[in-house]
Amino acid sequence: MRYSGLRVIKEALTGHKGWKPHWRDPEPKKHYDIVIIGGGGHGLATAYYLAKKYGEKNIAVIEKGWIGGGNVGRNTTIIRSNYLLEGNGPFYELSLKLWEGLEQDFNYNAMVSQRGILNLVHSDAQRDAARRRGNAMILNGSDAELLDQDGVRALYPFLNFDNQRFPIKGGLLHRRGGTVRHDAVAWGYARGADSRGVDIIQNCEVTGFKIEDGKCLGIETSRGFIGATKVGCAVAGSSGRLMAKANMRLPIESHVLQAFVSEGLKPVMPGVITYGAGHFYCSQSDKGGLVFGGDLDGYNSYAQRGSLPVVEDVIESGISLIPALGRVRMLRGWGGVMDMSMDGSPFIDKTHIEGLYFNGGWCYGGFKATPASGLCFAHLLSTDTPHEVAKAYRLDRFMSGHMIDEKGQGAQPNLH
């Protein structure tokens, strides 16, 4: 069924009886050509592009719980292409281009809204860094604009411009960045994959890999053995846990990141802003809630909940940037498990085990990468060669000295 405005009118006139489930609930087959572990944004996008772009036929997505129940449903929905380094820039630019055409491509309303992202600067040094980043972005085909204080004031007059310690001096504006309805991304990719014959198998936990003579032959699951010629893993925060079943240690630690939503307000925040003096970023959802977040909790954790010191820290940063926030009530907060890599950049690569492929290490930037991650992982799984823009995301880059450390923090995942 194709969705369209006409369809909505027709259904409205006929009692909405024509809407069908978005995807089937099939029993797992004995064998698939390609099995994707992880029914999140990245896994579903991978299956979608495998079926649509690479013409693969016999594909399954295996999900432990329900699809879209992990980080694709627990993030702050921001999309952007404002990376500095060569290994990252073209990849995230491809991702943003895919976001721009996504809704037409998979015929689903993901509410992609390019409302702009503004990174604030508070000192001369930060302005220099912003200018450098902006130039790198433009070289990679993205867009960037350096605003002075008046430029920022015109967009966000309510910010604390005259803070004694951290006055706002300007900002780097990335107009094509924005937000997306995150759940709809998972649902849209799932529907698109399912309609092309991909089996989406929910409530099916992977308990082990069948590996013989260095070759992966399939997976053991809570619903029996499923044979596979190729197995792709895209499980984000659970990467360490899953790959340990294949006796692999990864350059990844799992950390908790929190995010928060305020009560619904009238439109106040036209785009996304990030604070340059503390770790705080904020946007307003279409329902009216302010969506904001800050730093990781800071220590390894698999608990999908956060701790209070970080709540305090985020709110303090927020109020120092937007004093009016002090009058707003916080509605809810949540924590998601991030697969923090050792250099803050992701992996899309083969493993040393034949037929086993890995996609992970997205840190807290996985959501914006969803389309390109799916496309590049599909490319790797189908052709056995890395996609042009994902060549740098190798698992052995630490061994060979080709780290992609955007923040220059070194091998300290809780600081990226």
Add this chain to the structure above:
Amino acid sequence: MRLTCPLCGERDRREFYYKGDAIALNRPAPDAGTDAWDDYLYLRDNPAGVTKDLWQHELGCSAWIVVERNTVTHEVLSTALASDVKKATK
């Protein structure tokens, strides 16, 4: 979360700085080879369950502490001075 510093007693988590996995105590010999150093610097067990990490009592006595902790429940199982742990493994 509260941590028990072996010298100062039970304190709020905010007094402590988190370094990471206690693998830092097992630094390989300088000539141990690239595999051993890659392992030490970059690869992690990252367990969902009991783990050992290094914390420093930054706003207290500055001692380095090995904390045995559950990453799923955030339960703290034991704490010990890193210097004692290091001596015991020698």
